[in-house]
Amino acid sequence: MPPHVAVVRFPGTNCEFDVVEAVESLGGTAAVVFHDADTLVGADAVVVAGGFAHGDYLRPGAIARFSPVMAAVAEFAAEGGPVIGICNGFQVLTEAGLLPGALQKNAGLKFRCEMVSLRVETTDSALTSAADDGQIVRIPINHFEGNYTCSNETLAELRSEDRVVLRYIDNPNGSVDGIAGVCNAGRNVVGLMPHPERACHELLGSTDGRPLITSILDSGTV
Amino acid sequence: MSSEPEFSPPDETHLSLGLTDDEFVRIAETLGRHPNHLELAMYSVMWSEHCSYKSSRIHLRRFPTEAPWVLVGPGEGAGVVDVGDGIAAALRIESHNHPSAIEPYQGAATGVGGILRDIFSVGARPIAVMDPLRFGPLEDARARWVAEGVVSGISGYGNSVGVPTVGGETVFDETYADNPLVNVLCLGLMPVERLVLGRAEGVGNLAVLLGSTTGRDGIGGVSVLASAGFSDEESDAEKRPSVQVGDPFEEKRLIEACLELLDRELAIGVQDLGGAGITCATSETAAKGGAGMDVAVDVVPRRQPGMEPFEVMTSESQERMLAIVTPERLDEVLDIARRWEVRATVIGTVTGSGRLRVVDASGDVLADVPAKSLEEDAPLYDRPRSAPADLEERRSDRAASLDAPGDCGPDLLALVGDTRWVWSQYDHMLFLNTVVGPGGDAAVLRLKHPTTGEDTGRGLALTTDGNHLWCAVDPRVGSAMTVAESLLNLAVVGARPVAMVNCMNFGNPEHPEVMWQFSESVDGLSEALRIFGVPCIGGNVSLYNESRGRDIDPTPIVGLLGVVDALDRVPPPVALTEGARLFLVGRTDPVLDGSRWAARRGHRGRGTLPSLDLHAVAGVAGAVRDAVNACLVAGAHDVGSGGLALTLAEMAVNGGVGATVSLIADHGELFSESGGRVLLCVAEQHATSLRSLLESSEVAHQEIGSVGGDRLSVGGLLDVTVAELADASQSWLPDALGAGTTQG
Numbered sequence: 007m008p009p010h011v012a013v014v015r016f017p018g019t020n021c022e023f024d025v026v027e028a029v030e031s032l033g034g035t036a037a038v039v040f041h042d043a044d045t046l047v048g049a050d051a052v053v054v055a056g057g058f059a060h061g062d063y064l065r066p067g068a069i070a071r072f073s074p075v076m077a078a079v080a081e082f083a084a085e086g087g088p089v090i091g092i093c094n095g096f097q098v099l100t101e102a103g104l105l106p107g108a109l110q111k112n113a114g115l116k117f118r119c120e121m122v123s124l125r126v127e128t129t130d131s132a133l134t135s136a137a138d139d140g141q142i143v144r145i146p147i148n149h150f151e152g153n154y155t156c157s158n159e160t161l162a163e164l165r166s167e168d169r170v171v172l173r174y175i176d177n178p179n180g181s182v183d184g185i186a187g188v189c190n191a192g193r194n195v196v197g198l199m200p201h202p203e204r205a206c207h208e209l210l211g212s213t214d215g216r217p218l219i220t221s222i223l224d225s226g227t228v
Numbered sequence: 229m230s231s232e233p234e235f236s237p238p239d240e241t242h243l244s245l246g247l248t249d250d251e252f253v254r255i256a257e258t259l260g261r262h263p264n265h266l267e268l269a270m271y272s273v274m275w276s277e278h279c280s281y282k283s284s285r286i287h288l289r290r291f292p293t294e295a296p297w298v299l300v301g302p303g304e305g306a307g308v309v310d311v312g313d314g315i316a317a318a319l320r321i322e323s324h325n326h327p328s329a330i331e332p333y334q335g336a337a338t339g340v341g342g343i344l345r346d347i348f349s350v351g352a353r354p355i356a357v358m359d360p361l362r363f364g365p366l367e368d369a370r371a372r373w374v375a376e377g378v379v380s381g382i383s384g385y386g387n388s389v390g391v392p393t394v395g396g397e398t399v400f401d402e403t404y405a406d407n408p409l410v411n412v413l414c415l416g417l418m419p420v421e422r423l424v425l426g427r428a429e430g431v432g433n434l435a436v437l438l439g440s441t442t443g444r445d446g447i448g449g450v451s452v453l454a455s456a457g458f459s460d461e462e463s464d465a466e467k468r469p470s471v472q473v474g475d476p477f478e479e480k481r482l483i484e485a486c487l488e489l490l491d492r493e494l495a496i497g498v499q500d501l502g503g504a505g506i507t508c509a510t511s512e513t514a515a516k517g518g519a520g521m522d523v524a525v526d527v528v529p530r531r532q533p534g535m536e537p538f539e540v541m542t543s544e545s546q547e548r549m550l551a552i553v554t555p556e557r558l559d560e561v562l563d564i565a566r567r568w569e570v571r572a573t574v575i576g577t578v579t580g581s582g583r584l585r586v587v588d589a590s591g592d593v594l595a596d597v598p599a600k601s602l603e604e605d606a607p608l609y610d611r612p613r614s615a616p617a618d619l620e621e622r623r624s625d626r627a628a629s630l631d632a633p634g635d636c637g638p639d640l641l642a643l644v645g646d647t648r649w650v651w652s653q654y655d656h657m658l659f660l661n662t663v664v665g666p667g668g669d670a671a672v673l674r675l676k677h678p679t680t681g682e683d684t685g686r687g688l689a690l691t692t693d694g695n696h697l698w699c700a701v702d703p704r705v706g707s708a709m710t711v712a713e714s715l716l717n718l719a720v721v722g723a724r725p726v727a728m729v730n731c732m733n734f735g736n737p738e739h740p741e742v743m744w745q746f747s748e749s750v751d752g753l754s755e756a757l758r759i760f761g762v763p764c765i766g767g768n769v770s771l772y773n774e775s776r777g778r779d780i781d782p783t784p785i786v787g788l789l790g791v792v793d794a795l796d797r798v799p800p801p802v803a804l805t806e807g808a809r810l811f812l813v814g815r816t817d818p819v820l821d822g823s824r825w826a827a828r829r830g831h832r833g834r835g836t837l838p839s840l841d842l843h844a845v846a847g848v849a850g851a852v853r854d855a856v857n858a859c860l861v862a863g864a865h866d867v868g869s870g871g872l873a874l875t876l877a878e879m880a881v882n883g884g885v886g887a888t889v890s891l892i893a894d895h896g897e898l899f900s901e902s903g904g905r906v907l908l909c910v911a912e913q914h915a916t917s918l919r920s921l922l923e924s925s926e927v928a929h930q931e932i933g934s935v936g937g938d939r940l941s942v943g944g945l946l947d948v949t950v951a952e953l954a955d956a957s958q959s960w961l962p963d964a965l966g967a968g969t970t971q972g
Contacts, residue, residue: 117655
C-alpha cells in the first residue's frame with residue numbers, strides 16, 4: 007500500500023490540491039480533509055497546506071487552531087505521526103502550540119513570491135530524511151508573514167537540539183537566524199515557509215522539492 | 229424622440245442620478261407613466277454608460293466574433309472557447325479605473341473580485357489573473373501613492389482569494405496622471421459540459437442571494453463613478469463612498485460554494501452581482517430566461533439599518549452571487565452554503581409575467597417594470613465623431629526631424645525598467661501550472677483537466693498588451709500594432725492564438741475626437757483579428773477617463789489566449805545565451821514616430837506610425853512559432869515598445885551576458901517600434917536549420933550579431949555594460965516606490 011497523506015483544508019486554504027498533486031506524482035496517495043472533520047482515518051502522514059485559513063483574520067492561524075480537525079491533528083502528532091505544516095500550515099502549527107515560535111510580517115512589509123535557496127540543516131526529521139545533510143535546494147516562497155521569531159531560550163534550544171531543519175541562504179524576510187523550517191522535539195512535526203510542492207515538476211523550474219515530499223511519504227511508512 | 233407632455237420630467241431627480249431628460253421620457257414611455265424614485269434609481273444604474281455601453285455598442289458590433297471553437301461570444305459574463313480534451317476556457321477582462329483613482333487599494337482589490345465572479349458565473353474555476361496597469365509619472369507623489377495602493381490591493385486580494393496573478397503590464401506616463409488604468413483579466417477552466425449561463429427559467433423557481441450582506445458601499449458606483457470624469461480633489465473625495473470594499477475570504481468561500489452547486493447540478497444558473505447589484509442580476513437573469521421575477525427587498529440581509537429599498541436594489545456591495553434553483557433542491561443548496569459558511573437567502577421567485585417587481589414585506593409593489601427594458605431598451609447612441617482638426621498637420625510633424633544622439637547609451641538606460649517589484653508581490657505559482665510567469669512575453673500555463681486534474685501535455689498562453697503612444701499617433705494602426713504584438717508574444721512561446729478579449733480605455737465619449745479614436749481603434753483591432761483569424765469573445769469599455777477636461781491617450785488593451793500544442797519543455801526564455809547568434813525576424817521600418825524614444829523628447833501624438841503589413845506579421849508569427857516548437861531557439865523576445873535596443877537590453881540583463889551587434893544603420897533602426905518583429909537567440913548548431921526554416925516560410929530576416937562578453941555593443945551607436953543596464957533596470961521601481969507596501 008502506498009503511504010496515504012491527509013491534506014488539511016480550512017475555508018481559505020488554497021494549496022491543498024497542489025500538495026495532493028505533488029504527493030501523487032511521487033507515488034503516494036492523498037485525500038483532502040475538511041476542517042470540520044474530527045478524525046484522520048487511514049492517514050500515514052498529515053500535511054497542513056498553505057493558503058489563508060479563515061482569511062488569516064485576526065492573525066494567520068489564530069482561528070484555524072480552533073477548527074475541529076486540529077484536535078485530531080494534535081492527537082496524531084502526539085502518537086508520533088508525521089505532521090508537516092507548509093506556509094500557512096506552519097503558522098497554524100505554531101498557533102496550535104505544536105511548534106515553537108511565531109511568524110510575523112516580513113522585514114520590508116512586503117508580500118514575496120519568489121524562488122529561494124535553502125540549506126538542509128538536518129536529515130533527522132519527517133521532512134528531510136530523504137535529503138542530504140547540507141544539501142542546497144531551490145524552492146519558492148510565497149508569504150507576507152514568514153518572518154520566524156522566537157525567544158532567545160527557544161532559539162538556543164532549537165540550535166542545541168539540532169531542530170532548525172531548513173535555513174535560507176539569503177534571508178528574504180528577516181527570520182531570526184535565517185530559519186525557514188523547524189521541528190518539534192519528537193522530530194515528527196515540521197513547519198516550513200517555503201512550498202516544496204511547487205518544486206516537484208520539471209516544467210516548474212525546480213524539482214528540489216521532491217526529496218522533501220518523498221521524506222514525508224517515507225516517514226509515514228515507518 | 230416623441231415626447232408626450234405628460235412624460236416630461238417633473239423635477240431634476242433624474243439628472244442627479246445621471247439620466248438625461250430624453251432618457252427620462254424614454255423610461256416613462258416604456259412604463260406608460262412616470263417612474264417612481266425606486267424605478268428611476270434602477271434605470272439610472274442599468275442605463276449608465278458602464279452597464280449599458282450606450283455610446284459604444286454601435287461600434288462593438290464590428291468585431292469579428294466567430295470561430296468553430298467559440299462556445300460563448302461577447303455579451304455573457306465571460307467569453308468561452310473549446311480548448312480541446314473536453315476543456316472549455318472562459319476569458320474576461322474588465323476595468324476598475326475610476327474606483328482605483330479614488331481609493332487605490334479597495335478599487336484594485338474589488339476589480340480582482342469582480343472579474344473572478346464573472347468567470348465562475350459561467351461555471352469555470354478561475355485559474356489565472358493578469359493585470360495591465362497604467363499610472364501617472366513616478367515623479368508625481370500621488371501617482372506613486374496610487375501605484376503602491378493598487379499593487380497592494382491586487383496582492384492582498386488576489387493572493388488571499390487563491391488565484392495566481394501570472395502577468396500583466398505596468399506603465400507610468402503623464403497621460404494617466406489623475407486617471408490610472410487598472411484592468412484585470414481572468415482565465416478560468418471547466419469541463420465543456422458544465423457551461424452554464426445566467427438564466428432564470430421555470431416559473432416558481434427561486435432566486436437565492438449568496439454571500440455578503442448588502443450595505444451602502446458602492447451605491448451608484450457605475451453611474452456616479454464609472455460614467456463620469458474627474459474634476460477636482462475635493463469632489464473626488466466625496467465620491468469615496470461609491471467605492472466598494474472587498475473581502476477576499478468571503479469571495480473564496482463563495483467560489484467554492486458556487487462551484488460545488490454547479491458540480492452537483494443544483495443550480496440552473498448563477499449570476500454575479502457586479503455593477504448595478506441586485507437590479508442587474510435579477511433583471512438580467514429574468515430577461516435572458518424570458519421570464520419575470522418578484523424580488524422581496526425586505527429579506528435581503530443588510531449591513532446597516534435604515535437602508536432604503538433603492539439603496540438595497542442598487543448597492544454594489546461585493547462578494548455576492550445570485551443562484552437560480554428549483555424549490556425541490558433548495559435544502560441541498562442551503563446545506564452547501566452552510567458548509568462553506570456562506571450566507572444564503574431566497575430573495576426572489578421566477579414569474580411568468582416578464583416583469584421585474586420589487587415587493588416589500590407587506591406585499592406592496594414598490595417597483596414594477598418590464599425586466600427586459602432595463603437592459604434591452606437602454607438607449608443606443610451614435611455619438612458624433614470627428615478626427616482632430618489638426619490631424620494632417622500632426623501627421624506631417626515627423627520624429628525624423630529630432631536630433632540624432634551621438635551616443636545611444638543614455639537613451640537606452642532611460643528606457644530599461646524591470647517590473648519585478650510589482651509582480652514579486654503576487655502569488656504567480658499557485659495551482660502548479662505556471663511554466664512561464666510574469667516577466668516573460670506571455671504567461672504559459674500547463675493545461676490540466678479542471679475536474680480530473682489530468683495533465684493534457686498541452687499548455688495555454690496568455691498575454692495582455694497595450695500602447696497608448698502608438699494609439700495617440702494613430703488609433704487605427706496603433707490598435708492593429710497592439711494585436712500584432714500580442715500575436716508575437718504568443719508565437720515566441722510556441723502558442724497559436726484562439727481568442728481575444730479587449731478593454732477599451734478611452735476619454736469622454738461626448739468629445740467627438742474621443743469617439744473618432746474609439747471607432748478607429750475598433751476598426752484597427754478588427755482588421756488585425758480578421759487577418760490573424762482570431763475571434764473577439766468579449767470585452768469591456770471604460771469611457772470618461774479624463775481629468776480636468778483632458779482625455780487620456782486612447783488605450784485599448786488586448787488580451788490574447790493561445791494554445792501550446794505540445795508543452796514538453798520550458799519555452800525559450802527572454803534571455804541571451806553565451807555563444808549564440810542573433811537573428812532579427814521581420815522587416816524594420818526605421819520610423820520613430822510613436823516610439824518611447826521620441827516621447828522622451830516631447831514628440832508624442834504626432835507623426836505617422838511605421839508601416840504595418842499584417843499578412844507579413846502573420847507570416848513572422850507562424851515561422852517563429854514553428855522554430856520554437858522545433859527546438860531551434862535558445863531565447864526569444866518580440867520587438868515592441870523601446871524598439872530593438874530595449875529588446876536586446878532586456879535579453880542581455882536576463883541572460884547576464886552581452887552581445888555584439890552590427891548592421892544597424894542608425895538610431896532610427898535601433899529605437900523604431902516598427903511592428904511584426906522578433907529577436908531570436910540561436911545556438912550555433914541550429915543556425916542553419918533556422919535560416920532554412922525562415923527562408924522556406926518566406927519571412928524577412930537578418931543575422932545581426934552574436935552573444936558574449938559583458939557589454940552590449942551596437943556598432944557605432946551604443947556600447948554599455950550589462951551591469952549598468954541591470955542596475956538601471958532593477959533599481960528603477962524600488963528606488964521610486966521603496967521596499968514595501970504599506971496600504972491596506
